[in-house]
Amino acid sequence: MHKYELIYILQADLDEATIDAAVETIENLIKSNQGEITKTERWGKRKLAYPIRKTNEGYYVLVNFDYDPQNVAGLKRTMGFNEQILRTSILRVD
């Protein structure tokens, strides 16, 4: 288990219920692989420094969690399939 930091950007035009659902989906995804979430922080809507998929805004979510290194690639791949997510970044912090 290592400590990881995940930041992902959701589409900004989603309504709140959809955002809550999307955040929960990601949390469940992490938990389903014996991951432990230590902190979730919603930065909310931010302007992007450059357009991604032709949008200039994104909804940022930061998640700190402990995770098995073997599963990280799979997590990133699964998140890539989610069309609501514009961008993800998983970095080790320890």
Place this chain on the structure above:
Amino acid sequence: MTDNKNTERFDRADRGDTQGRGANRNRRFVTRPKFCQFCGDKNLVIDYKNVELMSRFINETGKIRPRRQTGTCAKHQREVATAIKNARHIALLPFEGDFWTDNN
């Protein structure tokens, strides 16, 4: 705070350089911060999530500013460079161009 002042000074020097011969004299007197600000202040952590801090280390075209301008030591410059690259990936900092004046 002092860093902002330095930024301006360097910008002026860069502009002076394009003006021609005599302007080169300006460049010689450009001073740089003598100490690495991260060595001097242990509480100042290089964090790619801190946009306000990281944006001080890119110039108006989005490039990473060199050590000779920012005064950062070699060790911390490497960390700064990595942090900027991480921040670019999640669109906190631009790959190119000025994101402060760009309003969609």
